[in-house]
Amino acid sequence: MNGYQRIQAALRDQPADQIPVMLHNFLMAAREAGITMTQFRNDSKMMAEAFIRSVEKYQIDGVMIDMDTVTLAGAVGVPVDFPHDDAARSKQGNLKDLPDIRKLDGVRVDHYKFVQNWLEAVRIIKSYFKDEVFVRGNCDQAPFSLASMMRGMENWMTDLYMGEEALLYEIMDYCADASLQFIRLMAQTGCDMLSNGDSPAGPDLLPPELYEKFAVPYEKKMAEESHRLGLPYGLHICGNTELILKQMLETGSDAFELDYKTDTQKAFYALNDKAVFIGNIDPSGVLAMGTPEMVREKTDKLLRIFSKTHRFILNAGCAIPATTPEENIRAMVQVAREFER
Numbered sequence: 136m137n138g139y140q141r142i143q144a145a146l147r148d149q150p151a152d153q154i155p156v157m158l159h160n161f162l163m164a165a166r167e168a169g170i171t172m173t174q175f176r177n178d179s180k181m182m183a184e185a186f187i188r189s190v191e192k193y194q195i196d197g198v199m200i201d202m203d204t205v206t207l208a209g210a211v212g213v214p215v216d217f218p219h220d221d222a223a224r225s226k227q228g229n230l231k232d233l234p235d236i237r238k239l240d241g242v243r244v245d246h247y248k249f250v251q252n253w254l255e256a257v258r259i260i261k262s263y264f265k266d267e268v269f270v271r272g273n274c275d276q277a278p279f280s281l282a283s284m285m286r287g288m289e290n291w292m293t294d295l296y297m298g299e300e301a302l303l304y305e306i307m308d309y310c311a312d313a314s315l316q317f318i319r320l321m322a323q324t325g326c327d328m329l330s331n332g333d334s335p336a337g338p339d340l341l342p343p344e345l346y347e348k349f350a351v352p353y354e355k356k357m358a359e360e361s362h363r364l365g366l367p368y369g370l371h372i373c374g375n376t377e378l379i380l381k382q383m384l385e386t387g388s389d390a391f392e393l394d395y396k397t398d399t400q401k402a403f404y405a406l407n408d409k410a411v412f413i414g415n416i417d418p419s420g421v422l423a424m425g426t427p428e429m430v431r432e433k434t435d436k437l438l439r440i441f442s443k444t445h446r447f448i449l450n451a452g453c454a455i456p457a458t459t460p461e462e463n464i465r466a467m468v469q470v471a472r473e474f475e476r
Contacts, residue, residue: 202275389410
């Protein structure tokens, strides 16, 4: 089997000859390609070549194409900071007050150059690998996360408790429009899967009842649109998601990339026969700062927990730091290649 086939098997709950591996490694890919993040985000060919080099170097089965976590934020007018050699970031929102949402014109995310750069990189990568390597086209932020950027995190959390509910849903609808536009554009690249991140919606910041009320309905819209377009959908939420695993399943997502803070045994029992688990080696404490021996130990332990299901793809629990040693990635992949179910 090739990498594309292994990951398709996991999504279809079918056996594969080896544990599939798909990395969340855009920062590391750029660093190993010898390019800055300025070059990475501004040149789609350089971005694509960095990912291609990484896939071939580590002989992995799939690759998540990501650029940062604020591209959609920039597309809807949030001020964005672009460090020369780090991921782009937002520091403040573009909506001073909740009613300001009614002053905004409709958004066209395809007019934002970094959206186009991201899409073109995915096209190049898919054209290069064809059906040999599985290409996951990440679509930046889900609506709840995007709303938190438009208002600023502190304001958004206050809004959820004290704001006018009708205005909250107006912001969520606006953000859903932007997220859905990106999903539709990404589907046209030929990628094999779509996904979003929605980390501010997790229990580390948001009570489960508010997650169910404001985030789940919109995450469900993303999954439904992906399925309408004929593609599986994945959702990533940082932090300990144990309290919301049941609600996450209600979104209809095919796969969940979960943080290392989520107990893997509990995640196995919750997701076992319902969705694919993607993850969840600690990207910083283990992959970036651990020894190869530690990586092998943690990887083996994780694989043993999920050895009774086909619905598993090995990955880090979140973005792999740029400074991660090569030998640690090789150690993780090697364990997957040698593991016997």
